[in-house]
Amino acid sequence: MKIIVTGGAGFIGSNFIFHMLKKYPDYKIICLDKLTYAGNLSTLKSVMDNTNFRFVKADICDREAVYKLFEEEKPDIVVNFAAESHVDRSIENPEVFLQTNILGTQVLMDAGRKFGITRYHQVSTDEVYGDLPLDRPDLFFTEETPIHTSSPYSASKASADLLVLAYHRTYGLPVTISRCSNNYGPYHFPEKLIPLMIANALNDKPLPVYGKGENVRDWLYVEDHCKAIDLIILKGKVGEIYNIGGHNEMKNIDIVKLICKELNKPESLITYVADRKGHDMRYAIDPTKIHNELGWLPETKFADGIKLTIKWYLENKDWWEDIISGEYQNYYMKMYGNR
Ligand code: NAD
Ligand code: DAU
Numbered sequence: 001m002k003i004i005v006t007g008g009a010g011f012i013g014s015n016f017i018f019h020m021l022k023k024y025p026d027y028k029i030i031c032l033d034k035l036t037y038a039g040n041l042s043t044l045k046s047v048m049d050n051t052n053f054r055f056v057k058a059d060i061c062d063r064e065a066v067y068k069l070f071e072e073e074k075p076d077i078v079v080n081f082a083a084e085s086h087v088d089r090s091i092e093n094p095e096v097f098l099q100t101n102i103l104g105t106q107v108l109m110d111a112g113r114k115f116g117i118t119r120y121h122q123v124s125t126d127e128v129y130g131d132l133p134l135d136r137p138d139l140f141f142t143e144e145t146p147i148h149t150s151s152p153y154s155a156s157k158a159s160a161d162l163l164v165l166a167y168h169r170t171y172g173l174p175v176t177i178s179r180c181s182n183n184y185g186p187y188h189f190p191e192k193l194i195p196l197m198i199a200n201a202l203n204d205k206p207l208p209v210y211g212k213g214e215n216v217r218d219w220l221y222v223e224d225h226c227k228a229i230d231l232i233i234l235k236g237k238v239g240e241i242y243n244i245g246g247h248n249e250m251k252n253i254d255i256v257k258l259i260c261k262e263l264n265k266p267e268s269l270i271t272y273v274a275d276r277k278g279h280d281m282r283y284a285i286d287p288t289k290i291h292n293e294l295g296w297l298p299e300t301k302f303a304d305g306i307k308l309t310i311k312w313y314l315e316n317k318d319w320w321e322d323i324i325s326g327e328y329q330n331y332y333m334k335m336y337g338n339r
Helices: 011-023 063-073 087-092 095-115 152-171 193-202 222-235 252-263 288-294 302-315 317-324 328-336
Strands: 002-006 028-033 053-057 077-080 119-125 175-180 207-210 216-218 241-244 249-251 270-273
Touching: 002 011, 002 063, 011 028, 011 222, 028 063, 063 095, 077 095, 077 222, 087 152, 087 328, 095 119, 095 152, 119 152, 119 222, 152 175, 175 222, 193 207, 193 252, 193 302, 193 317, 207 252, 222 241, 222 288, 241 288, 249 252, 252 270, 252 302, 302 317, 317 328
Parallel strands: 002 028, 002 077, 028 053, 077 119, 119 175, 175 241, 207 270
Antiparallel strands: 216 249
16 A cells, blocks of 8 residues: 655644554655645655655645656555645645645545555644634534535635535545534644643743633644544545544634643733634534444543643753744744734
8 A cells, every 4th residue: 555645744644643643554644734834854764765755846836746756656545634734824825735636635635546556534623613602602514514614714624624525425535524613732833832831831931822711622642633533535425525533622812821830830821812813713523423333532631632632742852942943033023023
């Protein structure tokens, strides 16, 4: 079995590669990644010498490069993690989100058609459903919830999902889509809530909470997401969408306070800053379908996962200190300087 994993030098893609190489020692995994600011080759250093692994630096929008790789490798499966993934960046500069997230998806699917793959899997997000009100805890996103996007990021992901379904119906491309809630764990880029708060707290810097910190996210340990995708690509039904989430809703402010507690840092570091434009209030996934059809259930409880994550950031300071000492400084000043 040969699998092309795009975006494998990023957070979830790298965790997925580690999971697959460990679980299926006879599979070949080829990582295709552009190495944008979010991609980090050092993340993959533990697998670089694995003879079942190949890394190729390329842009998923580059049709020639993508076709060349498909011709060389003749993959069975493509799992597309490659994306611009940060909502705040999409608000500042939407264009690259449309290019990579929509047009890049099209190039990969065209390659899949041309070279006859058996499965194209699109890694999507619960953000395509928009948000839920705080005063209706009985409501959850199911696969039937209408698409109702809020940010340029979520609109680009939803557009890609529609294109994936269109390629299935029009050309018969064997596709699946997964829509997951917020992930956390090792190798999470420190522009996102949990790693940003851990890094800032460790450096005794202010912890910038948007608005009142009342927004709710449904957190899932990254390994559980990887296991769900593994099941979907091997056992999921072609043409289907699967929601992935752990019924683990938490307010942002509670997460930040928990990080302070775990790191023994004062809550006085918490600073309320201007809210995100169009900020989604609550995400909550109903994972009944993937549970019933594929037997998937999240295995890591948040109380354990957050400890594991904090431990990882403490033990891997080189990884994130290297990131935050570079171009990230300009990003941070731009986003938080006058907030
Ligand atoms: P990330 O930003 O950490 O990593 C993205 C990776 O894609 C990077 O390695 C980057 O170099 C690569 N990439 C970006 N543009 C590319 C291009 N044009 N060509 C090739 N490679 C390119 O993202 P992540 O958090 O790991 O998310 C991975 C996927 O999962 C995304 O599609 C995202 O929408 C989706 N998702 C993320 C979450 C989450 O909580 N992080 C939840 C649900 C779904
Ligand atoms: O739900 C899945 C999505 O989760 C993925 O599709 C996205 O790729 C991923 O980035 C994530 O999106 P969010 O916008 O939910 O994640 P983020 O970590 O950026 O923010 C989580 C919450 O924390 C959100 O309500 C905004 C808030 N926040 C974020 C940052 C970076 C803050 O209060 N302060 C911050 O500095």
